[in-house]
Amino acid sequence: MVDDLLDVSRITRGTIELHKQPIELHEIISRSIETTEPLLKERQNRVDIQVPAEGLAVDVDRDRMAQVVSNLLTNAAKYSDPGSQIAVTASRRADTVVLRITARASSIAAASSSSNCPRRNLRRAAGMRAWTA
Secondary structure (H helix, E strand, C coil), rough: CCHHHHHHHHHHHHHCCCCCEEEEEEHHHHHHHHHHHHHHHHHCCCCEEEEECCCCCEEEHHHHHHHHHHHHHHHHHHCCCCEEEEEEEEEEEEEEEEEEEEECCHHHHHEEEEECCCCEEEEEEEEECCCCC
């Protein structure tokens, strides 16, 4: 949390150092899932990854991008019902890679809900410049 606040301060002042390099998006997602795995297990979330292992290389700072994806996965787990499915998908659109992390309520939780509240659905998209050789 403190590191995140320090990062925001660095970004605001324009003093953050980014070490951009080409990397497959799947590698970043795998690293982020490892980071958030304890919370995902605690909340009994199922993660469905629909991202190819190769072909979606992005030119990003590996650590910062992993931090962004971890934050999105954490939010999906925290703000969805326990047992919900979290879908991670990515696709290429021209020279952009689109990443989506979506949480859907579990059918058991949705069926047992006593109120008519709309199903919580978290959608996040991060557009990144694609790197091509």
